[in-house]
Amino acid sequence: MATKKTGSAARIRVGIGGWDFEPWRGTFYPEGLAHKRELEFASRAVTSIEVNGTFYRTQKPETFAKWHDETPEDFVFSLKAPRYATNRRVLAEAGDSIERFFESGVLELKDKLGPINWQFAPTKHFDPEDFESFLKLLPATVEGRAIRHVVEVRHESFVDAAFVALVRKYGVAVVVAGDSKYPQIADVTAPFVYARIMGTTEKQKTGYPKAALDRWSARAQEWAAGGAPDDLPTVGGPAEKSAARDVYLYVISGYKAANPAAAMALIKRLDEPA
Template structure:
Protein backbone atom coordinates (compact mmCIF):
# COMPACT_ATOMS: atom_id res chain seq x y z
CA UNK A 1 0.00 0.00 0.00
CA UNK A 2 1.15 3.55 -0.68
CA UNK A 3 1.94 5.72 2.30
CA UNK A 4 0.90 9.34 2.17
CA UNK A 5 4.40 10.06 3.43
CA UNK A 6 6.25 8.56 0.45
CA UNK A 7 7.38 4.95 0.71
CA UNK A 8 5.28 1.86 0.07
CA UNK A 9 4.38 -0.32 3.04
CA UNK A 10 4.46 -4.10 2.58
CA UNK A 11 3.03 -6.30 5.33
CA UNK A 12 3.12 -10.07 5.53
CA UNK A 13 4.30 -13.18 7.34
CA UNK A 14 7.10 -15.70 7.17
CA UNK A 15 6.34 -18.39 4.60
CA UNK A 16 2.96 -19.64 3.46
CA UNK A 17 3.10 -23.39 4.18
CA UNK A 18 2.13 -24.09 7.79
CA UNK A 19 -0.20 -26.93 8.71
CA UNK A 20 -2.01 -25.11 11.61
CA UNK A 21 -3.07 -22.38 9.16
CA UNK A 22 -5.20 -24.94 7.31
CA UNK A 23 -8.72 -24.52 8.58
CA UNK A 24 -7.82 -21.56 10.81
CA UNK A 25 -6.57 -19.17 8.12
CA UNK A 26 -6.79 -21.14 4.89
CA UNK A 27 -10.36 -22.26 4.14
CA UNK A 28 -11.14 -25.94 4.53
CA UNK A 29 -10.68 -27.67 1.21
CA UNK A 30 -8.19 -25.17 -0.20
CA UNK A 31 -5.56 -27.10 -2.15
CA UNK A 32 -2.02 -26.79 -0.86
CA UNK A 33 -0.84 -25.62 -4.28
CA UNK A 34 -3.24 -22.66 -3.99
CA UNK A 35 -2.05 -21.47 -0.58
CA UNK A 36 0.46 -18.93 -1.89
CA UNK A 37 -2.06 -17.28 -4.20
CA UNK A 38 -4.57 -17.13 -1.30
CA UNK A 39 -1.92 -15.59 0.98
CA UNK A 40 -1.03 -13.06 -1.72
CA UNK A 41 -4.66 -11.91 -1.94
CA UNK A 42 -4.66 -11.03 1.77
CA UNK A 43 -1.13 -9.71 2.37
CA UNK A 44 1.28 -7.67 0.29
CA UNK A 45 4.49 -9.60 0.97
CA UNK A 46 5.96 -12.85 2.26
CA UNK A 47 9.39 -13.59 3.67
CA UNK A 48 10.65 -16.82 2.11
CA UNK A 49 12.32 -18.72 4.96
CA UNK A 50 13.08 -22.01 3.21
CA UNK A 51 16.06 -20.41 1.48
CA UNK A 52 17.84 -20.30 4.85
CA UNK A 53 18.09 -24.09 4.76
CA UNK A 54 18.24 -25.01 1.07
CA UNK A 55 18.27 -23.71 -2.48
CA UNK A 56 15.40 -23.80 -4.96
CA UNK A 57 15.34 -24.45 -8.67
CA UNK A 58 14.56 -21.67 -11.17
CA UNK A 59 11.16 -23.25 -11.87
CA UNK A 60 10.13 -22.62 -8.26
CA UNK A 61 11.03 -18.93 -8.42
CA UNK A 62 9.10 -18.48 -11.67
CA UNK A 63 6.11 -20.35 -10.23
CA UNK A 64 6.01 -18.09 -7.16
CA UNK A 65 6.31 -15.03 -9.37
CA UNK A 66 3.46 -16.13 -11.61
CA UNK A 67 1.13 -17.16 -8.77
CA UNK A 68 1.14 -13.73 -7.13
CA UNK A 69 -0.47 -10.47 -8.27
CA UNK A 70 1.31 -7.37 -9.53
CA UNK A 71 2.70 -5.37 -6.64
CA UNK A 72 3.28 -8.38 -4.40
CA UNK A 73 6.84 -8.70 -3.11
CA UNK A 74 8.96 -11.50 -1.68
CA UNK A 75 11.68 -10.95 0.89
CA UNK A 76 14.26 -13.74 0.86
CA UNK A 77 16.16 -15.09 3.83
CA UNK A 78 19.80 -15.67 2.98
CA UNK A 79 21.36 -19.10 3.33
CA UNK A 80 22.77 -20.05 6.71
CA UNK A 81 25.93 -21.14 4.87
CA UNK A 82 26.52 -17.45 4.14
CA UNK A 83 26.00 -16.07 7.63
CA UNK A 84 26.89 -18.89 10.05
CA UNK A 85 30.62 -18.73 9.48
CA UNK A 86 33.56 -17.62 11.58
CA UNK A 87 35.01 -15.30 8.93
CA UNK A 88 32.22 -13.62 6.99
CA UNK A 89 34.48 -11.99 4.43
CA UNK A 90 35.61 -15.42 3.19
CA UNK A 91 32.11 -16.42 2.14
CA UNK A 92 32.13 -15.10 -1.42
CA UNK A 93 31.55 -18.49 -3.03
CA UNK A 94 28.56 -19.19 -0.75
CA UNK A 95 27.09 -15.76 -1.48
CA UNK A 96 27.36 -16.31 -5.20
CA UNK A 97 25.77 -19.76 -4.97
CA UNK A 98 22.86 -18.37 -2.96
CA UNK A 99 22.30 -15.37 -5.23
CA UNK A 100 22.59 -17.46 -8.42
CA UNK A 101 19.86 -20.03 -7.66
CA UNK A 102 17.18 -18.05 -9.51
CA UNK A 103 15.83 -15.45 -7.11
CA UNK A 104 16.34 -12.68 -9.67
CA UNK A 105 13.66 -14.42 -11.77
CA UNK A 106 11.20 -12.75 -9.39
CA UNK A 107 12.04 -9.49 -11.18
CA UNK A 108 10.27 -6.52 -9.60
CA UNK A 109 8.70 -8.90 -7.06
CA UNK A 110 12.09 -9.38 -5.40
CA UNK A 111 12.16 -7.47 -2.14
CA UNK A 112 15.04 -7.29 0.34
CA UNK A 113 17.37 -10.13 1.22
CA UNK A 114 17.54 -10.75 4.96
CA UNK A 115 21.02 -11.73 6.11
CA UNK A 116 20.32 -13.17 9.57
CA UNK A 117 23.14 -13.77 12.05
CA UNK A 118 23.10 -16.00 15.09
CA UNK A 119 23.10 -14.48 18.56
CA UNK A 120 26.64 -15.75 19.09
CA UNK A 121 27.97 -13.67 16.18
CA UNK A 122 29.70 -10.59 17.60
CA UNK A 123 30.45 -7.38 15.76
CA UNK A 124 33.90 -7.26 14.16
CA UNK A 125 34.15 -4.07 12.12
CA UNK A 126 36.87 -5.22 9.73
CA UNK A 127 35.29 -8.58 8.97
CA UNK A 128 31.80 -7.13 8.67
CA UNK A 129 32.94 -4.50 6.21
CA UNK A 130 34.62 -7.26 4.21
CA UNK A 131 31.27 -9.05 4.16
CA UNK A 132 29.35 -5.94 3.06
CA UNK A 133 31.81 -5.35 0.23
CA UNK A 134 30.88 -8.76 -1.20
CA UNK A 135 27.15 -7.99 -1.45
CA UNK A 136 26.28 -6.87 -4.99
CA UNK A 137 23.85 -3.99 -5.55
CA UNK A 138 22.31 -5.72 -8.55
CA UNK A 139 22.29 -9.05 -10.37
CA UNK A 140 20.86 -9.93 -13.79
CA UNK A 141 19.60 -6.36 -14.06
CA UNK A 142 17.57 -6.69 -10.84
CA UNK A 143 18.26 -4.43 -7.88
CA UNK A 144 19.39 -6.23 -4.72
CA UNK A 145 18.47 -4.69 -1.37
CA UNK A 146 20.23 -6.05 1.68
CA UNK A 147 18.96 -6.15 5.26
CA UNK A 148 21.07 -7.19 8.25
CA UNK A 149 19.43 -9.04 11.14
CA UNK A 150 21.93 -9.04 14.00
CA UNK A 151 21.21 -10.65 17.36
CA UNK A 152 24.22 -9.86 19.51
CA UNK A 153 24.33 -6.72 21.71
CA UNK A 154 27.80 -5.84 20.38
CA UNK A 155 26.11 -4.58 17.19
CA UNK A 156 24.34 -1.78 19.08
CA UNK A 157 27.07 0.72 18.31
CA UNK A 158 27.60 3.70 16.04
CA UNK A 159 30.42 2.00 14.14
CA UNK A 160 28.01 -0.71 12.95
CA UNK A 161 25.33 1.83 12.04
CA UNK A 162 27.86 3.83 10.04
CA UNK A 163 29.07 0.74 8.19
CA UNK A 164 25.52 -0.28 7.28
CA UNK A 165 24.82 3.25 6.02
CA UNK A 166 28.06 3.31 4.01
CA UNK A 167 26.90 0.25 2.06
CA UNK A 168 23.20 1.15 1.96
CA UNK A 169 22.11 -1.89 3.98
CA UNK A 170 19.09 -1.73 6.28
CA UNK A 171 19.36 -2.95 9.85
CA UNK A 172 16.43 -5.22 10.66
CA UNK A 173 14.27 -3.99 13.52
CA UNK A 174 13.53 -7.23 15.35
CA UNK A 175 11.23 -7.44 18.36
CA UNK A 176 10.99 -10.68 20.30
CA UNK A 177 9.63 -10.53 23.84
CA UNK A 178 11.32 -13.84 24.63
CA UNK A 179 14.77 -12.62 23.57
CA UNK A 180 15.47 -9.50 25.69
CA UNK A 181 19.20 -9.54 24.87
CA UNK A 182 18.65 -8.97 21.16
CA UNK A 183 19.38 -5.38 20.19
CA UNK A 184 16.33 -3.47 18.95
CA UNK A 185 17.97 -1.14 16.46
CA UNK A 186 15.94 1.55 14.73
CA UNK A 187 18.43 3.39 12.54
CA UNK A 188 17.94 4.90 9.09
CA UNK A 189 20.85 3.30 7.21
CA UNK A 190 19.13 2.58 3.87
CA UNK A 191 16.29 3.86 1.68
CA UNK A 192 13.99 1.16 3.09
CA UNK A 193 13.12 -0.34 6.47
CA UNK A 194 12.71 -3.98 7.47
CA UNK A 195 10.89 -5.16 10.59
CA UNK A 196 10.38 -8.64 12.02
CA UNK A 197 7.64 -8.61 14.63
CA UNK A 198 7.79 -11.68 16.86
CA UNK A 199 5.39 -10.73 19.64
CA UNK A 200 2.06 -12.19 18.53
CA UNK A 201 0.08 -14.08 21.19
CA UNK A 202 -2.31 -16.99 20.77
CA UNK A 203 -4.89 -15.57 23.20
CA UNK A 204 -5.44 -12.60 20.85
CA UNK A 205 -7.40 -13.50 17.67
CA UNK A 206 -5.38 -10.91 15.73
CA UNK A 207 -2.11 -11.73 17.50
CA UNK A 208 -1.98 -8.36 19.22
CA UNK A 209 -4.59 -6.09 20.75
CA UNK A 210 -6.04 -3.30 18.63
CA UNK A 211 -4.08 -0.77 20.69
CA UNK A 212 -0.84 -2.66 20.18
CA UNK A 213 -1.48 -2.84 16.44
CA UNK A 214 -2.20 0.92 16.45
CA UNK A 215 1.28 1.46 17.86
CA UNK A 216 2.83 -0.79 15.20
CA UNK A 217 0.90 1.08 12.50
CA UNK A 218 2.15 4.43 13.79
CA UNK A 219 5.73 3.19 13.82
CA UNK A 220 5.34 1.76 10.33
CA UNK A 221 4.07 5.10 9.03
CA UNK A 222 7.11 6.82 10.55
CA UNK A 223 9.43 4.41 8.75
CA UNK A 224 7.57 5.07 5.49
CA UNK A 225 8.67 8.71 5.68
CA UNK A 226 12.16 7.53 4.77
CA UNK A 227 11.27 4.93 2.11
CA UNK A 228 9.62 1.57 1.54
CA UNK A 229 8.79 -0.57 4.57
CA UNK A 230 8.76 -4.37 4.79
CA UNK A 231 7.10 -5.63 7.99
CA UNK A 232 6.60 -9.30 8.82
CA UNK A 233 4.85 -11.10 11.64
CA UNK A 234 7.23 -13.98 12.35
CA UNK A 235 7.37 -16.58 15.13
CA UNK A 236 5.52 -15.65 18.31
CA UNK A 237 2.10 -17.30 18.06
CA UNK A 238 2.63 -18.28 14.44
CA UNK A 239 -0.94 -19.50 14.04
CA UNK A 240 -2.11 -15.89 14.58
CA UNK A 241 0.36 -14.17 12.27
CA UNK A 242 -1.78 -14.05 9.09
CA UNK A 243 -4.60 -12.46 11.09
CA UNK A 244 -2.13 -9.99 12.62
CA UNK A 245 -0.84 -9.04 9.17
CA UNK A 246 -4.37 -8.51 7.86
CA UNK A 247 -5.32 -6.44 10.91
CA UNK A 248 -2.25 -4.22 10.46
CA UNK A 249 -3.00 -3.79 6.74
CA UNK A 250 -6.55 -2.69 7.65
CA UNK A 251 -5.21 -0.10 10.09
CA UNK A 252 -2.81 1.29 7.50
CA UNK A 253 -5.53 1.93 4.91
Protein backbone atom coordinates in the same frame (compact mmCIF):
# COMPACT_ATOMS: atom_id res chain seq x y z
CA MET B 1 -6.56 -4.97 -1.27
CA ALA B 2 -3.95 -2.47 -2.37
CA THR B 3 -0.48 -2.10 -1.00
CA LYS B 4 -0.37 0.97 1.21
CA LYS B 5 1.19 3.91 -0.64
CA THR B 6 2.55 7.07 0.94
CA GLY B 7 3.83 10.01 -1.02
CA SER B 8 4.80 9.44 -4.64
CA ALA B 9 6.85 6.26 -4.29
CA ALA B 10 6.90 4.72 -0.81
CA ARG B 11 5.15 1.43 -0.09
CA ILE B 12 4.29 -0.18 3.21
CA ARG B 13 4.18 -3.92 2.76
CA VAL B 14 2.93 -6.13 5.58
CA GLY B 15 3.38 -9.86 5.55
CA ILE B 16 4.14 -13.15 7.24
CA GLY B 17 6.89 -15.74 7.20
CA GLY B 18 6.22 -18.46 4.65
CA TRP B 19 2.86 -19.98 3.76
CA ASP B 20 3.18 -23.73 4.44
CA PHE B 21 2.05 -24.07 8.06
CA GLU B 22 -0.43 -26.75 9.13
CA PRO B 23 -2.17 -24.75 11.95
CA TRP B 24 -3.21 -22.14 9.34
CA ARG B 25 -5.33 -24.76 7.57
CA GLY B 26 -8.94 -24.23 8.52
CA THR B 27 -8.13 -20.98 10.36
CA PHE B 28 -6.31 -18.70 7.92
CA TYR B 29 -6.82 -20.99 4.94
CA PRO B 30 -10.38 -22.11 4.15
CA GLU B 31 -11.26 -25.70 4.93
CA GLY B 32 -10.48 -27.93 1.98
CA LEU B 33 -8.17 -25.50 0.18
CA ALA B 34 -5.64 -27.52 -1.82
CA HIS B 35 -2.12 -27.15 -0.40
CA LYS B 36 -0.81 -26.17 -3.82
CA ARG B 37 -3.10 -23.12 -3.72
CA GLU B 38 -1.96 -21.81 -0.34
CA LEU B 39 0.56 -19.34 -1.79
CA GLU B 40 -2.10 -18.07 -4.17
CA PHE B 41 -4.45 -17.47 -1.21
CA ALA B 42 -1.87 -16.02 1.19
CA SER B 43 -0.50 -13.58 -1.39
CA ARG B 44 -3.96 -12.05 -1.74
CA ALA B 45 -4.43 -11.67 2.02
CA VAL B 46 -1.07 -9.99 2.75
CA THR B 47 1.21 -7.87 0.59
CA SER B 48 4.54 -9.64 1.11
CA ILE B 49 5.99 -12.91 2.38
CA GLU B 50 9.42 -13.58 3.82
CA VAL B 51 10.69 -16.93 2.52
CA ASN B 52 12.57 -18.98 5.10
CA GLY B 53 13.24 -22.04 2.93
CA THR B 54 16.01 -20.26 1.02
CA PHE B 55 17.98 -20.10 4.28
CA TYR B 56 18.19 -23.88 4.49
CA ARG B 57 18.42 -25.07 0.90
CA THR B 58 18.95 -23.91 -2.66
CA GLN B 59 15.76 -23.49 -4.67
CA LYS B 60 15.43 -24.14 -8.40
CA PRO B 61 14.91 -21.35 -10.95
CA GLU B 62 11.56 -22.88 -11.92
CA THR B 63 10.44 -22.66 -8.28
CA PHE B 64 11.07 -18.91 -8.19
CA ALA B 65 9.29 -18.55 -11.54
CA LYS B 66 6.31 -20.49 -10.17
CA TRP B 67 6.12 -18.23 -7.11
CA HIS B 68 6.20 -15.22 -9.41
CA ASP B 69 3.35 -16.51 -11.54
CA GLU B 70 1.09 -17.52 -8.64
CA THR B 71 1.09 -14.12 -6.93
CA PRO B 72 -0.51 -10.73 -7.70
CA GLU B 73 1.26 -8.14 -9.80
CA ASP B 74 2.26 -5.87 -6.89
CA PHE B 75 3.30 -8.67 -4.53
CA VAL B 76 6.86 -8.90 -3.17
CA PHE B 77 8.91 -11.72 -1.66
CA SER B 78 11.80 -11.11 0.67
CA LEU B 79 14.26 -13.98 0.85
CA LYS B 80 16.33 -15.31 3.71
CA ALA B 81 19.85 -15.63 2.36
CA PRO B 82 21.54 -19.03 2.73
CA ARG B 83 22.97 -19.91 6.11
CA TYR B 84 26.19 -21.02 4.39
CA ALA B 85 26.96 -17.33 3.84
CA THR B 86 26.33 -16.12 7.39
CA ASN B 87 26.97 -19.09 9.70
CA ARG B 88 30.74 -19.00 9.39
CA ARG B 89 33.65 -17.83 11.51
CA VAL B 90 35.18 -15.60 8.82
CA LEU B 91 32.53 -13.62 6.96
CA ALA B 92 35.08 -12.32 4.47
CA GLU B 93 35.16 -15.85 3.01
CA ALA B 94 31.45 -15.87 2.12
CA GLY B 95 31.91 -14.66 -1.46
CA ASP B 96 31.32 -18.02 -3.18
CA SER B 97 28.14 -18.70 -1.18
CA ILE B 98 26.78 -15.25 -2.00
CA GLU B 99 27.50 -15.69 -5.71
CA ARG B 100 25.86 -19.14 -5.80
CA PHE B 101 22.75 -17.74 -4.14
CA PHE B 102 22.28 -15.06 -6.77
CA GLU B 103 22.99 -17.58 -9.53
CA SER B 104 20.35 -19.98 -8.18
CA GLY B 105 17.44 -18.35 -10.00
CA VAL B 106 16.27 -15.67 -7.59
CA LEU B 107 15.97 -13.20 -10.47
CA GLU B 108 13.12 -15.33 -11.83
CA LEU B 109 11.03 -13.40 -9.28
CA LYS B 110 11.62 -10.30 -11.46
CA ASP B 111 9.95 -7.22 -9.95
CA LYS B 112 8.65 -9.36 -7.08
CA LEU B 113 12.14 -9.78 -5.63
CA GLY B 114 12.27 -7.73 -2.44
CA PRO B 115 15.04 -7.39 0.15
CA ILE B 116 17.49 -10.16 0.97
CA ASN B 117 17.68 -10.87 4.72
CA TRP B 118 21.15 -11.96 5.84
CA GLN B 119 20.41 -13.50 9.24
CA PHE B 120 23.24 -14.14 11.70
CA ALA B 121 23.33 -16.58 14.60
CA PRO B 122 22.73 -15.15 18.10
CA THR B 123 26.31 -16.21 18.94
CA LYS B 124 27.88 -14.13 16.15
CA HIS B 125 29.80 -11.17 17.60
CA PHE B 126 30.43 -7.86 15.89
CA ASP B 127 33.90 -7.77 14.33
CA PRO B 128 34.07 -4.41 12.51
CA GLU B 129 36.77 -5.37 10.02
CA ASP B 130 35.32 -8.75 9.10
CA PHE B 131 31.76 -7.43 8.97
CA GLU B 132 32.79 -4.67 6.58
CA SER B 133 34.47 -7.29 4.40
CA PHE B 134 31.14 -9.10 4.28
CA LEU B 135 29.21 -5.95 3.38
CA LYS B 136 31.61 -5.35 0.50
CA LEU B 137 30.63 -8.75 -0.92
CA LEU B 138 26.93 -7.88 -1.16
CA PRO B 139 26.12 -6.87 -4.74
CA ALA B 140 24.33 -3.57 -5.31
CA THR B 141 22.99 -4.95 -8.59
CA VAL B 142 22.71 -8.37 -10.22
CA GLU B 143 22.24 -8.52 -13.98
CA GLY B 144 21.17 -4.89 -13.92
CA ARG B 145 18.59 -5.33 -11.16
CA ALA B 146 19.07 -3.33 -7.95
CA ILE B 147 19.27 -5.52 -4.85
CA ARG B 148 18.25 -4.44 -1.36
CA HIS B 149 20.09 -5.98 1.58
CA VAL B 150 19.17 -6.17 5.26
CA VAL B 151 21.17 -7.75 8.07
CA GLU B 152 19.58 -9.46 11.04
CA VAL B 153 22.11 -9.34 13.86
CA ARG B 154 21.20 -10.95 17.16
CA HIS B 155 24.14 -10.48 19.53
CA GLU B 156 24.42 -7.60 21.99
CA SER B 157 27.85 -6.62 20.62
CA PHE B 158 26.08 -5.11 17.58
CA VAL B 159 24.45 -2.49 19.81
CA ASP B 160 27.26 -0.18 18.83
CA ALA B 161 27.30 3.16 17.03
CA ALA B 162 30.22 1.88 14.94
CA PHE B 163 28.01 -0.91 13.58
CA VAL B 164 25.24 1.53 12.68
CA ALA B 165 27.74 3.82 10.94
CA LEU B 166 29.13 0.87 9.00
CA VAL B 167 25.85 -0.43 7.60
CA ARG B 168 24.74 3.13 6.88
CA LYS B 169 27.93 3.60 4.84
CA TYR B 170 26.88 0.69 2.60
CA GLY B 171 23.16 1.50 2.50
CA VAL B 172 22.23 -1.79 4.18
CA ALA B 173 19.21 -1.95 6.49
CA VAL B 174 19.17 -3.48 9.96
CA VAL B 175 16.25 -5.68 10.98
CA VAL B 176 14.10 -4.02 13.63
CA ALA B 177 13.57 -7.03 15.91
CA GLY B 178 10.33 -5.85 17.45
CA ASP B 179 8.89 -7.39 20.63
CA SER B 180 11.62 -10.00 20.82
CA LYS B 181 14.49 -11.17 23.02
CA TYR B 182 17.00 -9.92 20.47
CA PRO B 183 18.64 -6.48 20.50
CA GLN B 184 16.35 -3.93 18.91
CA ILE B 185 18.31 -1.54 16.71
CA ALA B 186 15.78 0.79 15.15
CA ASP B 187 18.27 3.07 13.41
CA VAL B 188 17.34 3.83 9.81
CA THR B 189 20.42 2.97 7.74
CA ALA B 190 19.04 2.42 4.23
CA PRO B 191 16.47 3.83 1.80
CA PHE B 192 13.98 1.33 3.27
CA VAL B 193 13.03 -0.13 6.67
CA TYR B 194 12.68 -3.83 7.46
CA ALA B 195 10.89 -4.84 10.65
CA ARG B 196 10.17 -8.31 12.02
CA ILE B 197 7.74 -8.18 14.93
CA MET B 198 7.61 -11.25 17.13
CA GLY B 199 5.17 -10.56 19.94
CA THR B 200 1.94 -12.31 18.94
CA THR B 201 0.26 -14.36 21.68
CA GLU B 202 -2.41 -17.03 21.80
CA LYS B 203 -4.71 -14.99 24.06
CA GLN B 204 -5.27 -12.31 21.38
CA LYS B 205 -7.52 -13.18 18.45
CA THR B 206 -5.43 -10.94 16.20
CA GLY B 207 -2.16 -11.89 17.86
CA TYR B 208 -1.60 -8.42 19.26
CA PRO B 209 -3.91 -6.22 21.33
CA LYS B 210 -5.45 -3.23 19.57
CA ALA B 211 -3.05 -0.71 21.15
CA ALA B 212 0.01 -2.64 19.92
CA LEU B 213 -1.40 -2.91 16.39
CA ASP B 214 -2.05 0.83 16.43
CA ARG B 215 1.55 1.49 17.53
CA TRP B 216 3.09 -0.64 14.78
CA SER B 217 0.81 0.91 12.19
CA ALA B 218 1.84 4.39 13.31
CA ARG B 219 5.54 3.44 13.30
CA ALA B 220 5.28 2.05 9.77
CA GLN B 221 3.65 5.26 8.57
CA GLU B 222 6.31 7.37 10.29
CA TRP B 223 9.09 5.41 8.58
CA ALA B 224 7.35 5.60 5.21
CA ALA B 225 6.97 9.36 5.54
CA GLY B 226 10.75 9.66 5.88
CA GLY B 227 10.92 10.00 9.65
CA ALA B 228 11.59 7.64 12.53
CA PRO B 229 9.43 6.66 15.53
CA ASP B 230 10.51 8.24 18.80
CA ASP B 231 9.45 5.23 20.88
CA LEU B 232 11.99 2.67 19.58
CA PRO B 233 15.64 2.46 20.72
CA THR B 234 18.38 3.65 18.40
CA VAL B 235 22.15 3.34 18.74
CA GLY B 236 23.78 5.73 16.26
CA GLY B 237 23.03 9.25 15.14
CA PRO B 238 19.75 10.15 13.42
CA ALA B 239 19.26 9.23 9.78
CA GLU B 240 19.05 11.88 7.13
CA LYS B 241 15.43 12.94 6.60
CA SER B 242 13.93 11.30 3.52
CA ALA B 243 10.93 12.35 1.46
CA ALA B 244 9.60 8.79 1.30
CA ARG B 245 10.83 5.36 2.30
CA ASP B 246 9.61 1.83 1.60
CA VAL B 247 8.70 -0.28 4.64
CA TYR B 248 8.59 -4.07 4.93
CA LEU B 249 6.92 -5.28 8.12
CA TYR B 250 6.62 -9.00 8.83
CA VAL B 251 4.71 -10.65 11.66
CA ILE B 252 7.11 -13.47 12.53
CA SER B 253 7.49 -16.06 15.30
CA GLY B 254 5.57 -15.38 18.52
CA TYR B 255 2.30 -17.32 18.40
CA LYS B 256 2.62 -18.20 14.73
CA ALA B 257 -0.97 -19.41 14.33
CA ALA B 258 -2.18 -15.82 14.83
CA ASN B 259 0.38 -14.11 12.60
CA PRO B 260 -1.79 -13.87 9.46
CA ALA B 261 -4.60 -12.31 11.53
CA ALA B 262 -2.17 -9.75 12.95
CA ALA B 263 -0.78 -8.92 9.51
CA MET B 264 -4.26 -8.47 8.06
CA ALA B 265 -5.28 -6.29 11.02
CA LEU B 266 -2.28 -4.06 10.33
CA ILE B 267 -3.10 -3.87 6.63
CA LYS B 268 -6.66 -2.86 7.49
CA ARG B 269 -5.37 -0.02 9.68
CA LEU B 270 -2.97 1.16 7.00
CA ASP B 271 -5.70 1.09 4.36
CA GLU B 272 -8.00 3.31 6.41
CA PRO B 273 -8.17 6.94 5.27
CA ALA B 274 -5.96 9.28 7.26
